[in-house]
Amino acid sequence: xFTGIVTDIGExxxxxxxxxxxxxxxxxxxRYDRATIADxxxxxxxxxxxxxxxxxxxxxxxxxxxxxxxxDAAAETLSMTTxxxxxxxxxxxxxxxxxxxxxxxxxxxAGHADGIATIVRRDDLPDMARFELRTTRDLARFIASKGxxxxxxxxxxxxxxxxxxxxxxxxxxxxxxxxxxGWRAGTEVNIEVDLMARYAARLTEMK
Numbered sequence: 001x002f003t004g005i006v007t008d009i010g011e012x013x014x015x016x017x018x019x020x021x022x023x024x025x026x027x028x029x030x031r032y033d034r035a036t037i038a039d040x041x042x043x044x045x046x047x048x049x050x051x052x053x054x055x056x057x058x059x060x061x062x063x064x065x066x067x068x069x070x071x072d073a074a075a076e077t078l079s080m081t082t083x084x085x086x087x088x089x090x091x092x093x094x095x096x097x098x099x100x101x102x103x104x105x106x107x108x109x110a111g112h113a114d115g116i117a118t119i120v121r122r123d124d125l126p127d128m129a130r131f132e133l134r135t136t137r138d139l140a141r142f143i144a145s146k147g148x149x150x151x152x153x154x155x156x157x158x159x160x161x162x163x164x165x166x167x168x169x170x171x172x173x174x175x176x177x178x179x180x181x182g183w184r185a186g187t188e189v190n191i192e193v194d195l196m197a198r199y200a201a202r203l204t205e206m207k
Contacts, residue, residue: 002044004106004148004155006093006178008032010045013068015088022075026050026086027068029058030094034067042097042111045071046179047153047190048081049097049111081113081190082152091179093153106155107148113190114139117151119183120165127172131183132165135191140164142193142201150192154178 014027028045037043037055044050050071058066073083086092098104117135133151135143143149143166147158154174159167175181183189 001098002049002095002109002111002153003098003102003104004047004095004109004150004153006095006154008094009177009179010092010094012086012088012090012092015086022078024073024078024083024086025053025070026073027070028092028094029066029068032067032069032094032096036096037067037069043069043071044095044097044109044111044153045092046082047093047109047111047113047150047192048073048077048083050077077113080115082116082188085188091182093178095153107150108195109150109153109155109192110195111153111192113192115191116188117191119185119187119189121185122183129170129175129181129183130159130167131170131180132167133189133191134165137164139191139193140166142197144197147197148194150190152179152189154180 008030010028010030012026013029016025034057041052042049052069055069078084117133119131120134121132123130143161145158145161149156149158156168159169170180
């Protein structure tokens, strides 16, 4: 589980398609301490929970070049998320899995992206940015004004909702410490709807 509070920005430094292109082995450079990354650990990459299969330090254990870790993006991830567009040089919002006792600074995030939302408009405001996005009707029914949403791994509060469109307002700190500053009209982002909204909808359906 995660909270949608990004703790680093990683960069894909190698990408190797395997299993006839149905699996991508990704090597991601980051600033995490190598000693804290265990094989099998979960790291959310742009909101997609991926499992570490290897890790190390670029240039060797005594190098100052930085940490890397390898993950595999499987066929479902490649079909349902923006991982299909990832390439060498792609920057990713990273978050380590929650530990017992960690502060829940955002909201409860599973790291299981539900699909893709597309930026349709960006308005730059003094020190802030407002984005309007559209998603599928199936996902839009879980999105409510003032509710929580996860976009590219970032916990955000929904500003407005109109049919399948919704907007979010991004504060300066978030623009500075995530990849959201690079969003433009046409950008596709991973979306995870609020788990509580899903449960509420299911309970309503079962009445």
